Amino acid sequence: MIYYLIPALLMFCCGVYGFVTRKNMIAMLISLELMLNAVDINFVVFNRYLFPGQMEGMFFTLFAIAIAAAETALAIAIIINVFRAARNVDVNDLNKMKH
Amino acid sequence: MDYSQFLIMKQEIGLLAVFLIVFLADTFLPRREQGSIGVISCIFFAAFTVLGFVPGVVGEGMAFSDMYEATWPVINIKNILNVGVLIVMIQALRWADQDMVRIRRGEFYELLLVTLLGMYLMISARHFLLFVIGLETASLPLAAMVAFDKHRYESREAAVKYILTAVFSSAIFMMGISYVYALSGSLYFYDIAIAVWSESHSALLLCALAFVIAGIGFKLSLVPFHLWTADVYQGAPTPVTSYLSVISKGAAAFAFLAVLWQAFGTVYPQAWEWMLYALIILTITVGNLFAIRQKNMKRFLAFSSISQAGYIMLGIIAFNPMGMAALMFYVLVYIFSNLAAFGVIGAIENASGKVWMDDYKGLYRTNPRLAFTMMLAMFSLAGIPPFAGFFSKFFIFTGAIAQGTVAIYVLVLIALINTIISLYYYLLVVKAMFISQDDCVIAPFRSACSERFALWVCVAGILLLGVVSFVYNTLLEGTMYSF
Numbered sequence: 001m002i003y004y005l006i007p008a009l010l011m012f013c014c015g016v017y018g019f020v021t022r023k024n025m026i027a028m029l030i031s032l033e034l035m036l037n038a039v040d041i042n043f044v045v046f047n048r049y050l051f052p053g054q055m056e057g058m059f060f061t062l063f064a065i066a067i068a069a070a071e072t073a074l075a076i077a078i079i080i081n082v083f084r085a086a087r088n089v090d091v092n093d094l095n096k097m098k099h
Numbered sequence: 100m101d102y103s104q105f106l107i108m109k110q111e112i113g114l115l116a117v118f119l120i121v122f123l124a125d126t127f128l129p130r131r132e133q134g135s136i137g138v139i140s141c142i143f144f145a146a147f148t149v150l151g152f153v154p155g156v157v158g159e160g161m162a163f164s165d166m167y168e169a170t171w172p173v174i175n176i177k178n179i180l181n182v183g184v185l186i187v188m189i190q191a192l193r194w195a196d197q198d199m200v201r202i203r204r205g206e207f208y209e210l211l212l213v214t215l216l217g218m219y220l221m222i223s224a225r226h227f228l229l230f231v232i233g234l235e236t237a238s239l240p241l242a243a244m245v246a247f248d249k250h251r252y253e254s255r256e257a258a259v260k261y262i263l264t265a266v267f268s269s270a271i272f273m274m275g276i277s278y279v280y281a282l283s284g285s286l287y288f289y290d291i292a293i294a295v296w297s298e299s300h301s302a303l304l305l306c307a308l309a310f311v312i313a314g315i316g317f318k319l320s321l322v323p324f325h326l327w328t329a330d331v332y333q334g335a336p337t338p339v340t341s342y343l344s345v346i347s348k349g350a351a352a353f354a355f356l357a358v359l360w361q362a363f364g365t366v367y368p369q370a371w372e373w374m375l376y377a378l379i380i381l382t383i384t385v386g387n388l389f390a391i392r393q394k395n396m397k398r399f400l401a402f403s404s405i406s407q408a409g410y411i412m413l414g415i416i417a418f419n420p421m422g423m424a425a426l427m428f429y430v431l432v433y434i435f436s437n438l439a440a441f442g443v444i445g446a447i448e449n450a451s452g453k454v455w456m457d458d459y460k461g462l463y464r465t466n467p468r469l470a471f472t473m474m475l476a477m478f479s480l481a482g483i484p485p486f487a488g489f490f491s492k493f494f495i496f497t498g499a500i501a502q503g504t505v506a507i508y509v510l511v512l513i514a515l516i517n518t519i520i521s522l523y524y525y526l527l528v529v530k531a532m533f534i535s536q537d538d539c540v541i542a543p544f545r546s547a548c549s550e551r552f553a554l555w556v557c558v559a560g561i562l563l564l565g566v567v568s569f570v571y572n573t574l575l576e577g578t579m580y581s582f
Contacts, residue, residue, distance in 0.1 A: 012270075012274060015270070019263075019267055025259065025263070028263060029263075032263070032266045032267060032270060035267070035270035035271075035274070036266075036270050036273070038274070039270060039273040039274050039277055042274065042277035042278075042281075043277050043280065046277065046280055046281040047280075050281060050284065051284045054284070056228075056280070056284075056285065056286055057277075057280055059228065060227070060228050060231075060276075060280070060286065063228060063231070063232060064231070064273060067231065067232070067235045067269075070235070070239060071235070071239060071262075071265075071266045071269075074239055074242055074243065074262060075242075075262045075263065075266060078242065078246050078255070078258045078259055078262050079259060081246060081249060081255050081258070082255045082256065082258075082259050085252050085255055086252075091259075094256045094259060094260070096252060096253060096256060097253055097256065097257075097329075097330050097333050097334055
């Protein structure tokens with residue numbers, strides 16, 4: 001089981017690291033996707049190895065995938081909306097509202 | 100499967116019915132009649148709100164093998180949120196008539212009702228799957244609402260910040276749940292409560308709890324997870340900001356309470372009391388200190404709402420029925436006071452486009468009624484005695500002190516000191532409006548009928564809620580009975 005959990009944790013940490021360091025909004029979105037997928041792997045692995053008699057983790061994963069898809073679609077739409085105004089997707093340019 | 104279970108979800112069904120009516124009206128009304136969509140949604144939602152308060156219409160019950168629960172406190176926090184949503188909808192009428200927003204007016208009300216449905220599910224959920232679905236149903240349409248002024252740059256920027264932090268926080272939250280699942284093998288709150296009892300000192304539980312609290316802390320904008328709040332509040336259209344600061348926060352606070360008490364209530368002293376303790380102190384203090392520096396009214400209210408969230412958390416750390424009743428009462432009072440403040444800001448913004456605190460100097464001489472309403476709202480938020488805000492703070496402190504440990508006394512003392520600090524910046528606004536001798540840049544204007552009505556309701560709430568002890572007594576008896 002540990003062989004599946006450690007990659008999932010690594011993926012999650014890479015996602016967090018990418019989210020914090022990347023300046024490109026699309027790259028940040030990819031990092032978020034990594035984090036969400038790490039969660040999915042966790043659920044499936046726990047379900048398969050710890051509680052093989054039930055399906056709760058699998059079901060959660062199915063729903064989590066759908067939710068992640070909805071989140072990404074919406075985030076992309078909003079990022080495109082910003083791109084139309086600012087002509088790039090760099091988060092450093094999102095600073096028009098300091099005090 | 101027994102489909103009659105759906106009938107237990109009466110409030111959700113009612114809300115869906117209102118949503119469908121608004122949706123059909125938006126789709127099929129001829130173009131020249133489109134102006135009435137806002138009024139139609141307000142009328143139907145008002146009817147729905149009133150029905151919720153009629154005793155016997157909404158019954159208690161459990162559905163879907165206890166995934167969904169409607170107990171007395173749950174039903175009533177939904178009713179309280181309904182009142183707030185109704186005021187927000189009425190306040191938004193004028194804004195929704197602007198040229199840029201007009202053709203998408205129906206969408207605004209639809210999105211608003213859908214987010215409310217998500218919050219309902221979040222509050223009623225007794226299973227983490229339903230909880231996550233509710234959380235996402237609440238936060239995704241909200242991102243679309245933040246981006247609603249799509250021709251204004253600030254709105255786009257705010258939407259990006261909101262959606263990225265929202266997804267980030269829900270990823271963290273779900274990571275936490277996955278570890279909880281590993282501990283307990285179930286996602287039902289009751290099963291988790293039993294399973295974590297024997298694991299109360301395990302590192303995995305602490306880690307999972309930290310993730311869960313961080314995830315919901317983002318939604319509630321607790322410090323140190325508050326960094327998105329100021330920008331989003333400033334950039335979003337004013338009705339959306341008021342919705343975010345009041346309804347979204349109130350629902351998240353109650354859902355937080357449900358998660359911590361029902362799923363993790365068995366490990367209160369070992370696992371999450373001290374986590375919440377640190378969060379509350381940080382939230383109240385940092386929110387207050389940053390609010391002093393703000394010059395933009397919406398940004399100022401953003402930091403004020405951060406520190407208010409800290410006070411709301413006191414009801415959760417109390418961990419007794421008094422705390423729960425005080426939390427509900429606090430949310431109710433907070434709805435009226437904050438919506439009064441946002442109503443004034445929105446009215447001034449619609450009439451003159453001014454949102455800076457310097458523009459408010461001398462407002463008393465040009466628009467005395469608006470200035471007076473704003474003053475009442477500020478006094479209530481600060482907690483000055485005859486107004487409702489004082490009583491809500493009083494009850495929430497009483498609830499926390501009933502816990503009886505020395506640590507809680509220290510916590511309440513810190514919160515009290517912070518109330519005094521908050522008085523300074525709330526009074527800055529009052530000083531700008533009443534005492535400043537500068538000529539006011541805001542010309543006298545007459546606000547729209549809808550705005551005036553919403554403000555009258557808010558003022559009535561601020562003046563009466565504290566004095567009419569019936570409200571708090573009812574809440575306390577109801578929670579005591581169902582605890």
